[in-house]
Amino acid sequence: MFRRILIEDWTTIFTIVAFVTVASIYLTMLYRTLRLKRNEMDHLSNLPFTEDSAASIDSRSSAKRHE
Amino acid sequence: MSARSLTIEYNDKIVRQFMIASIIWGAVGMLVGVLIALQLNFFQLNFNTSFLTFGRLRPLHTNAVVFALVGNMMFAGVYYSTQRLVKARLASDFLSGLHFWGWQVIILSAAITLPLGFTRGKEYAELIWPINIAVALIWVVFAVNFFWTLARRHERSLYVAIWFYIATIITVAMLYIVNHLSVPTGLFHSYGIFAGVQDGLVQWWYGHNAVAFFLTTPILGIMYYFLPKAANRPVYSYKLSVIHFWSLVFVYIWAGPHHLLNTALPNWLQMLGMTFSLMLWAPSWGGMLNGLFTLRGAWSKLRTDPVIKFFAAGVTFYGMATFEGPLLSIKSVNALGHYSDWIIGHVHAAALGWNGFMAAGMFYFLVPRLWNKPLYSQALANLHFWLGLVGILLYVAAMWTSGITQGLMLNSTTEGGTLLSYPNFLDTLNTIRPLMLLRVVGGGLYLVGWLLMAYNIYKSVKGASAVNGTIEVVVEDDVPEEERPLGAMVTLWNPPVIFSALGTLFACVWMFGGPFLQIVGAIGTALSVMVAWVHFESKGKRWADWYERLLVSAAPFTVLTLIAVAIGGLVQIIPGIVSHQAASVEDRLQIPYTPLELAGRDIYVAEGCYNCHSQMIRTLVPDVLRYGDYSRLGESIYDRPFQWGSRRIGPDLARVGGKYPDSWHYRHMEDPRQISTGSNMPSYPWLNENDTDVAALPAKIRVQRMLGVPYAEMTSEEIQAAVDAQATEITAGLKAEGIYIAPDKQIIALIAYLQQLGNYETVTENVASRPNP
Structure with a gap:
């Protein structure tokens, strides 16, 4: 089954197959990404900034210290 | 809501x-x-x-x-x-x-x-x-x-x-x-x-x-x-x-x-x-x-x-x-x-x-x-x-x-x-x-x-007091349909996945198939692309909806990521596993190690020799001039683990066997600077003191047989006898050069291993030198 790919001379075609494969992934993702909605992008890129409120003392650690 | x-x-x-x-x-x-x-x-x-x-x-x-x-x-x-x-x-x-x-x-x-x-x-x-x-x-x-x-x-x-x-x-x-x-x-x-x-x-x-x-x-x-x-x-x-x-x-x-x-x-x-x-x-x-x-x-x-x-x-x-x-x-x-x-x-x-x-x-x-x-x-x-x-x-x-x-x-x-x-x-x-x-x-x-x-x-x-972050969140009990995660069925049964799978399948048939399947694969690939394009043109919103819902669906996202990363490995590894077996090797084939050589190899691996020495003569003129004929795929086909190495702090050892006498290896391992002035290799005096673990060999050879290495079936006594015979031969040779060492020491097994590196049997004539049909 794999004789052609292993034994025969595929040198000339492999780089092209690899390029086409990768380019199709790049272009597909590029297209999908460019089509994403602006408000959705803003929402996603701001997710790290949904801040925690004031930190609370680690109850378990402090309990241990007071034991 | x-x-x-x-x-x-x-x-x-x-x-x-x-x-x-x-x-x-x-x-x-x-x-x-x-x-x-x-x-x-x-x-x-x-x-x-x-x-x-x-x-x-x-x-x-x-x-x-x-x-x-x-x-x-x-x-x-x-x-x-x-x-x-x-x-x-x-x-x-x-x-x-x-x-x-x-x-x-x-x-x-x-x-x-x-x-x-x-x-x-x-x-x-x-x-x-x-x-x-x-x-x-x-x-x-x-x-x-x-x-x-x-x-x-x-x-x-x-x-x-x-x-x-x-x-x-x-x-x-x-x-x-x-x-x-x-x-x-x-x-x-x-x-x-x-x-x-x-x-x-x-x-x-x-x-x-x-x-x-x-x-x-x-x-x-x-x-x-x-x-x-x-x-x-x-x-x-x-x-x-x-x-x-x-x-x-x-x-x-x-x-x-x-x-x-x-x-x-x-x-x-x-x-x-x-x-x-x-x-x-x-x-x-x-x-x-x-x-x-x-x-x-x-x-x-x-x-x-x-x-x-x-x-x-x-x-x-x-x-x-x-x-x-x-x-x-x-x-x-x-x-x-x-x-x-x-x-x-x-x-x-x-x-x-x-x-x-x-x-x-x-x-x-x-x-x-x-x-x-x-x-x-x-x-x-x-x-x-x-x-x-x-x-x-x-x-x-x-x-x-x-x-x-x-x-x-x-x-x-x-x-x-x-x-x-x-x-x-x-x-x-x-x-x-x-x-x-x-x-x-x-x-x-x-x-x-x-x-x-x-x-x-x-x-x-x-x-200081350790603190944990807290956050107030608003939990909505009713999530709109378009924001709900995708189920398994919808994840896989949708246009982008179906057309991608069909295209990949036909492309594989085209690449790997025989003369008839090649034609089927090529036509199938072309049809998949064309039908996908037409479908996308007419039902593009379904494609977009699927992708956007995928972004809020962790499990389907994970499955598709797994597929994306698995493709490369499968394409590269499966042909190798199927075809690169000893049975299909051309040119040269490795000779399985004797029991003593196998024990020596395991010592070589345990000491981490591969960290400084490769066993792979590359298809490059300077490598061949320095170390000998380039390494063939079949010459290490039974090696577990392979020892091709990644760094040469010392020279390649793929063909070191027979290059020097046993006494050279003995003295070199005892103190490398006796032989090679300026060497930075450690001395290995404990190899002269530690015994070779012969008792472990029956289990090791049994596993090697199980994994396909063509060892004849041997009893523990036969393994011991084979080890004794080869070790005695090596120690006798050393004794003739004034080196007295017991045959059961690790250095003897290691010498046995090093001296067979580069041995092979010729299976067929060198492929590269064959005339074209």
């Missing part, structure tokens, strides 16, 4: 634990690194003791840095950021604790077993099988805890950092399990199920992607969370981060064969490895630029904020290393750089610059938040940065210079390319000694900087 408010307290205790573990183990790993770098300059620092030789400590250094420093740092970053990005506490405190303590026990086990010589003999995969099982189990604990947390999240969208974490978890599991498939021969020893070229391919599929999915993707996720937080502005381009993710996870997995360029690995695999490595430039630099541009408008902070300093430099080193990696994957460049210190310089630019600096930046960011107290000293943190930066630059520049110098000397020929300019390997080694010493200075400075950070953090948290 009804909604209610909920207060969540994050589990930040686990973040603190992993962070502290990373700092401590990182110091240990770097200390061992400085020691082994010194050993290369001063052989006396091997202390004539088996536990502290370079061959045994180098795996400890690499494992400590990869799994202990970066592993613990990664877990800290993943747990801290994931909780905040999905607005949920980690699902299980018990699983979090089990993950932490289980991982530390694994690291401790590695720190004990590796110096004792218990190893599988494959780089970054040295740990023995019981530890492998523990790693797999703890990784499952990590995965369950992570995905369970995602299932309980209060933020439906999945930020891109979470994507990188998902890719890390599933890909590392896949890589680790496949590369560690072994059959035990005892409690501390096993043979892998893959051998020779298959083992080489699987090992570097794992090894390269351990770099990709253990040292890179989780840190990229960390970059996408912590860098915007530190700069106080969103990532430069979220769109670019999406393209970065998908292209990186798809392309990275194909690049493993670039570790085996110009070797006996079939050429089509080498070419795939090289081509995909070159195409990695685009996503890597896209990610690097996205990171750096996130600092737009915040560059002034570089002067004052150590967190930004470390992140900016770390991302810059990511860019440098990901430029250098593809460059080294070009076959002609690799002919110069491979087996030299250039690779060591490349690896350390990434490990120290990218991983180490990102870790430091993240720790300096976390400490004030996890203990609610300012950092003890900004000045010390700045000093750490400059010491680390100068250390990296010294280290990397020294290794680049050393590697290129040694590569040029080893490849240099004269008399019209028919003679080597530097036939003595030691000439090349001794030329780079000053540079190897400069590496110690660079590494030492980096270690001092790391210790300063440890001191700074210790002073910061001393007397």
